[in-house]
Amino acid sequence: xxxxxxxxxxxxxxxxxxxxxxxxxxxxxxxxxxxxxxxxxxxxxxxxxxxxxxxxxxxxxxxxxxxxxxxxxxxxxxxxxxxxxxxxxxxxxxxxxxxxxxxxxxxxxxxxxxxxxxxxxxxxxxxxxxxxxxxxxxxxxxxxxxxxxxxxxxxxxxxxxxxxxxxxxxxxxxxxxxxxxxxxxxxxxxxxxxxxxxxxxxxxxxxxxxxxxxxxxxxxxxxxxxxxxxxxxxxxxxxxxxxxxxxxxxxxxxxxxxxxxxxxxxxxxxxxxxxxxxxxxxxxxxxxxxxxxxxxxxxxxxxx
Numbered sequence: 001x002x003x004x005x006x007x008x009x010x011x012x013x014x015x016x017x018x019x020x021x022x023x024x025x026x027x028x029x030x031x032x033x034x035x036x037x038x039x040x041x042x043x044x045x046x047x048x049x050x051x052x053x054x055x056x057x058x059x060x061x062x063x064x065x066x067x068x069x070x071x072x073x074x075x076x077x078x079x080x081x082x083x084x085x086x087x088x089x090x091x092x093x094x095x096x097x098x099x100x101x102x103x104x105x106x107x108x109x110x111x112x113x114x115x116x117x118x119x120x121x122x123x124x125x126x127x128x129x130x131x132x133x134x135x136x137x138x139x140x141x142x143x144x145x146x147x148x149x150x151x152x153x154x155x156x157x158x159x160x161x162x163x164x165x166x167x168x169x170x171x172x173x174x175x176x177x178x179x180x181x182x183x184x185x186x187x188x189x190x191x192x193x194x195x196x197x198x199x200x201x202x203x204x205x206x207x208x209x210x211x212x213x214x215x216x217x218x219x220x221x222x223x224x225x226x227x228x229x230x231x232x233x234x235x236x237x238x239x240x241x242x243x244x245x246x247x248x249x250x251x252x253x254x255x256x257x258x259x260x261x262x263x264x265x266x267x268x269x270x271x272x273x274x275x276x277x278x279x280x281x282x283x284x285x286x287x288x289x290x291x292x293x294x295x296x297x298x299x300x301x302x303x304x
């Protein structure tokens with residue numbers, strides 16, 4: 001009989017996608033109970049799910065959507081680890097490296113990790129042109145990080161160009177006083193702005209997208225896991241969000257592009273007034289389109 005293990009996972013959607021190969025590696029050695037608000041991301045693995053309660057709006061809404069039969073109670077005295085990272089861990093390397101060290105401490109090696117997702121079904125959006133999914137720039141009261149955000153006009157500039165060749169879908173989960181737009185809403189053909197898409201529908205849309213555009217966040221691991229093109233526009237807060245921190249050398253990044261400020265601020269202050277200027281945004285966008293074979297009519301304006 002294999003030993004049992006309770007993994008207290010992270011609560012961010014992107015962090016759970018990052019953690020999939022970590023959890024999969026643990027399953028090879030342990031009978032795993034996983035505390036997560038996103039069981040949909042792991043339901044292809046032989047694990048049991050544990051419910052928890054935190055004051056996080058989007059996550060608790062997804063917990064409430066689950067059938068009570070989804071959740072299990074781990075046995076008393078079960079071995080337990082907590083996945084996570086903070087400033088000290090990121091000062092040593094990437095997010096994935098931090099998680100990898102935590103499971104290595106209980107004798108679980110991470111050999112040949114792969115980032116993927118279960119089948120999320122068909123997308124709800126049907127269009128006669130390729131789909132471009134755009135994440136607008138928002139601020140959340142639960143985890144304020146204006147420093148990480150890119151300049152909203154940069155996202156809008158890319159979205160504006162894509163409306164000529166794509167069906168542009170803007171996705172957010174806005175709520176007065178809890179999450180709000182920074183800047184203006186990007187140009188689009190269709191929008192889901194109030195969390196209308198449940199996680200399956202959201203990730204099915206990513207899986208169907210010809211390209212995903214936005215700032216650093218869950219779109220990065222989601223696009224990597226689903227093999228989609230993504231153009232990620234950096235803002236600041238590079239001490240926690242630089243490319244080498246939010247990705248891993250073992251990931252397939254051949255379809256991912258990063259628009260980087262002339263000097264990415266290396267701060268770790270979520271409210272720092274970072275210089276986010278990208279004067280050559282048009283050139284970086286054009287180079288990305290050429291590299292990944294994206295049908296783009298003209299370079300986007302710099303919006304400097």
